[in-house]
Amino acid sequence: MTARDRWLAELQRAIPEITPHDALALQARGGALIDVREADEIAQGSPPGALRLGRGFLELRIGLAVPQTARPLIVFCASGIRSLFAAETLARLGYTQVHSMSGGFSRWKAEGLPVEVPFTLDHAARERYSRHLLMPEVGESGQAKLVQSRVLVVGAGGLGSPSSFYLAAAGIGTLGIVDHDVVERSNLQRQILHTEERVGTSKVASARKTIAALNPTVKINGHEAQLSSANVEEIFGGYDVVIDGTDNFPTRYLVNDACVKLGLPNVHGSVYRFEGQVTVFWPRYPKRAGPCYRCLYPAPPPADLAPSCAEAGVLGVLPGIVGLLQANEAIKLLLGLGDPLVGRLLYFDGLRSSFTELALDRSPACRYCAADAKFPGYVDYERFCAMAA
Amino acid sequence: MNTVSVRIPMPLRSYTRGADEIMVDAATVRQALELLGTQHEGILDRVLDPSGELRQFVNIFVGARNVQVLDGLATPLAKGDVISIIPAVAGGRHDRSRPMAC
Numbered sequence: 001m002t003a004r005d006r007w008l009a010e011l012q013r014a015i016p017e018i019t020p021h022d023a024l025a026l027q028a029r030g031g032a033l034i035d036v037r038e039a040d041e042i043a044q045g046s047p048p049g050a051l052r053l054g055r056g057f058l059e060l061r062i063g064l065a066v067p068q069t070a071r072p073l074i075v076f077c078a079s080g081i082r083s084l085f086a087a088e089t090l091a092r093l094g095y096t097q098v099h100s101m102s103g104g105f106s107r108w109k110a111e112g113l114p115v116e117v118p119f120t121l122d123h124a125a126r127e128r129y130s131r132h133l134l135m136p137e138v139g140e141s142g143q144a145k146l147v148q149s150r151v152l153v154v155g156a157g158g159l160g161s162p163s164s165f166y167l168a169a170a171g172i173g174t175l176g177i178v179d180h181d182v183v184e185r186s187n188l189q190r191q192i193l194h195t196e197e198r199v200g201t202s203k204v205a206s207a208r209k210t211i212a213a214l215n216p217t218v219k220i221n222g223h224e225a226q227l228s229s230a231n232v233e234e235i236f237g238g239y240d241v242v243i244d245g246t247d248n249f250p251t252r253y254l255v256n257d258a259c260v261k262l263g264l265p266n267v268h269g270s271v272y273r274f275e276g277q278v279t280v281f282w283p284r285y286p287k288r289a290g291p292c293y294r295c296l297y298p299a300p301p302p303a304d305l306a307p308s309c310a311e312a313g314v315l316g317v318l319p320g321i322v323g324l325l326q327a328n329e330a331i332k333l334l335l336g337l338g339d340p341l342v343g344r345l346l347y348f349d350g351l352r353s354s355f356t357e358l359a360l361d362r363s364p365a366c367r368y369c370a371a372d373a374k375f376p377g378y379v380d381y382e383r384f385c386a387m388a389a
Numbered sequence: 390m391n392t393v394s395v396r397i398p399m400p401l402r403s404y405t406r407g408a409d410e411i412m413v414d415a416a417t418v419r420q421a422l423e424l425l426g427t428q429h430e431g432i433l434d435r436v437l438d439p440s441g442e443l444r445q446f447v448n449i450f451v452g453a454r455n456v457q458v459l460d461g462l463a464t465p466l467a468k469g470d471v472i473s474i475i476p477a478v479a480g481g482r483h484d485r486s487r488p489m490a491c
Binding site: 155157158159245246247248249252270271272273274275277296297298299300301305306312345347349351352356357358359360361363388 | 396398399400409434435444445446448450453454455457458473475476477478479480
């Protein structure tokens with residue numbers, strides 16, 4: 001008897017083994033199925049709802065995946081051998097109800113139990129996103145979520161440039177970019193998607209080129225159109241998150257109204273000289289209903305009182321800071337991580353280098369997002385803003 | 390009367406000669422804003438409408454709370470409170486055909 005055989009015999013005595021049918025029943029009662037096979041094996045299929053932690057990083061990932069050490073665990077591999085070693089490790093880590101599934105996934109499949117083929121990353125994607133894969137908060141399943149996500153960036157300008165550039169780098173699968181402008185030389189001080197040689201050409205086409213050079217696996221949907229009441233739902237449909245990087249009030253109200261109607265999170269950013277504002281307007285956030293843009297600003301300023309940024313200017317790095325805070329919020333929302341800026345406004349003062357957090361409340365009288373409000377319809381946004389007094 | 394500070398957002402600093410913070414002695418938010426208006430001509434029109442109510446594109450916070458969910462402009466102040474004026478800011482559309490640049 002080899003040392004390995006002796007060790008296995010010991011483990012078989014120490015670790016309770018259960019059949020795939022019993023494992024399925026235990027999972028239904030709250031147990032966690034832990035798949036410790038290699039990524040290429042998991043790619044062939046795995047039980048639905050299994051936590052695919054792999055053997056190599058098991059000790060590092062289990063704490064986040066299953067924080068409660070009293071939760072029953074059913075560990076499985078392909079045939080029921082590797083799972084015994086893994087189960088022993090988990091017992092040493094303090095898990096009190098650890099089982100190994102006899103016969104492993106081969107038996108699970110042979111017995112006709114449910115199998116799903118999980119989304120997996122290919123070799124190039126694994127290499128590209130390796131720093132994400134190392135993070136327990138993202139990992140393989142989080143990266144798979146990002147790759148299958150769709151984010152719409154409204155405006156390929158000062159805010160949209162950094163947010164879409166970093167979202168593409170992070171592996172957002174589909175990026176929509178709405179803009180109908182052409183690149184001007186005065187944009188280049190902050191709009192980092194564009195280049196000197198593209199002055200006079202379409203911003204959407206320029207954005208597509210820059211993003212494709214960084215990450216050719218991202219699908220870019222270019223929407224070279226002025227957003228309007230007539231096209232907003234067609235453009236917004238199918239996206240998971242909207243990033244508002246627009247440069248004018250009419251479009252901000254339109255983006256808000258469409259997001260409220262479609263139930264989409266609206267990641268809002270704005271900048272003025274050395275200052276920026278960031279928040280997430282999302283009345284339908286499942287964990288805590290937040291306000292919409294109209295709750296905060298029921299009406300825009302009239303022309304003579306509007307902060308005129310085109311005249312006042314903006315420090316070039318400011319939209320970089322604010323745009324990346326927007327990208328950070330978008331990724332958190334897509335992965336369900338942390339605490340998003342729903343109902344919270346982050347105010348950045350670049351001169352003091354300080355952030356102030358302000359609480360934003362829903363307006364019970366909001367015609368657009370109040371609990372009993374019926375969507376009042378889109379309006380003529382240019383006229384709505386021009387009539388402001 | 391309590392000494393409080395009023396944080397001036399960048400779009401309104403032309404009225405305060407660039408100062409980002411003004412100290413006033415006031416018992417309510419309205420009083421603080423009126424004192425600010427007395428000391429810095431023109432700024433009050435950007436915050437309050439002709440009837441003296443808060444403009445719809447400006448929010449006032451005492452600490453982290455919006456006065457709309459407190460007692461509005463009558464919200465009482467305590468010594469050391471920080472009042473933030475947060476205006477709506479859109480962006481930098483440069484449209485010569487429309488003077489409203491944001």
